[in-house]
Amino acid sequence: MNADAASRTGSAGWWPWALTVGAVALFIGGMLHPRKDPALSGHAAEAAWIGDPMWVPSHALVLLSSTLFALGLVGLLRHRPDLPAAARRAGWTAVAGAVLSVIENVPHLAATTESDAAAAGHATPFLSTHMVLALLAFPLFGFSVAALAALSKRHLAHPALGVGAVIGGISWGLAPWVVGPLGLESFNVLFIVGMLMALWFAAVGIGSLIPARRTASGAAQ
Numbered sequence: 001m002n003a004d005a006a007s008r009t010g011s012a013g014w015w016p017w018a019l020t021v022g023a024v025a026l027f028i029g030g031m032l033h034p035r036k037d038p039a040l041s042g043h044a045a046e047a048a049w050i051g052d053p054m055w056v057p058s059h060a061l062v063l064l065s066s067t068l069f070a071l072g073l074v075g076l077l078r079h080r081p082d083l084p085a086a087a088r089r090a091g092w093t094a095v096a097g098a099v100l101s102v103i104e105n106v107p108h109l110a111a112t113t114e115s116d117a118a119a120a121g122h123a124t125p126f127l128s129t130h131m132v133l134a135l136l137a138f139p140l141f142g143f144s145v146a147a148l149a150a151l152s153k154r155h156l157a158h159p160a161l162g163v164g165a166v167i168g169g170i171s172w173g174l175a176p177w178v179v180g181p182l183g184l185e186s187f188n189v190l191f192i193v194g195m196l197m198a199l200w201f202a203a204v205g206i207g208s209l210i211p212a213r214r215t216a217s218g219a220a221q
Helices: 003-009 014-032 042-050 055-079 085-119 125-152 159-179 185-194 196-220
Strands: none
Touching: 014 055, 014 196, 042 085, 055 085, 055 196, 085 125, 125 159, 125 196, 159 185, 159 196, 185 196
16 A cells, blocks of 8 residues: 555545535535625615624634634644645645634624614724734635645645636635725625635545545455
8 A cells, every 4th residue: 555545544534524514614604695785885885784684694604614624624634644745834824824714704703793883883893803804814715725726736636626726715815805905896706706615625525535435445345
């Protein structure tokens, strides 16, 4: 048995499930994310946006996905010593990005409690904290996942899915800067494109379960 096969033999466990469930949570949470009402503007638009009934389920799922990605990536890096050194460095940076995303998503979720304050034009510290942290968390996570997908080549998923993860990761990293400081809200689509990462994470998780199950089945015969 070569080193690559040996590393895959022990790949079954909790971490592929963490990546797979995290991917599903990110996709569903992203699809549920409220959009600003184009008929409203200013404080009224912001208040309706963060006060939308879908704000809590959407951001609870995104928070769950960040948590699962952090845990799943740690498990992946510990159980896949065959990854190239550069990919491993990108992976550990992605772990840091996922942890920062968890921190960022807490005030992001809590911002819904500030709907009345936003409507009155008062301070919204949770929303403001999220917006500042997002400028750091999104690029750190998105760009490092893009690097991990590119540098791991065929080790984790099919290269075509890796290309999607690169496009998604870069879009994810750019999105808060383009929509926030640059004020180009029409580029909200970058967040949707960013969820191509979810497809890659799901492929990595499921792909890591299949050979492990085959190995277990072969051993039982």
